Amino acid sequence: MFFSITVYFRINTLQFVRAAKEIAELFPGESEHTYYIPYSSSKKGLRRQPARGKLWSRYINLKAALRLVNAANADVEQENVPSTSNTSYDEEEKIAFLKVAVEPFDKILSYWEDTYLIRQRKCKSYELEDIYKEFPCLSLHYGITLLESDFNHSNEEKIDIIYSEWPKIAQAIIIEAKERQLILKEDVIKGNNFILILCKETPLKECLLVHTDFNRYKVSK
Secondary structure, three states: OOOOOOOOOOOOHHHHHHHHHHHHHHOOOOOHHHHOEOOEOOEOOEOOEOOEOHHHHHHHHHHHHHHHHHHHHHHHHHOOOOOOOOOOHHHHHHHHHHHHOOOOHHHHHHHHHHOHHHHHHHOOOOOHHHHHHHOHHHHOOOHHHHHHHHHHHHOHHHOOHHHHOHHHHHHHHHHHHHHOOOOOOHHHHHHOHHHHHHHHHOOHHHOEEEEOOOOOEEEEO
């Protein structure tokens, strides 16, 4: 006998924020931002940022694992019934919605995450251009968030790699700045403080140190 685990659970932003805050209060020295940073819309020239952090990563991975369990059980139960599809009616409904809808974003993101496995199967032989035609929502300004969601599903061990590898990245940025003969203050080079500020204020991939006529540095996007 096989048991299907229902995956219709959701944790809202407020619950994540509260949990992260309680962890930080329980363990002195811990930052709540390590555990959860909520989704932020684009403002002041910065691009949208998807939700992230250890709690969010665990949540996404757990949902994916539960879906895999259900998919595996469905395959075993139905392997001798060729006429029966492994795709549920609910998933087909969500796929149909994603093929035509471009809003609301919250619903699209939820359906996108819920249909990760079925989209991987259906689009396995698709060209990239065909995938964009199949799901017009990918071509909109929030399309990067959907792609990042898929990346997090398929590369769960790399979700927080920016944090674990930051010392190497910071050093590489300083070396690059020196090669370009950019002027950095001594205290900046010693502590990497300037680069850390950059990453708090602007997405790392959009940061660039540029030399000015006044022998100073500034952030350019």
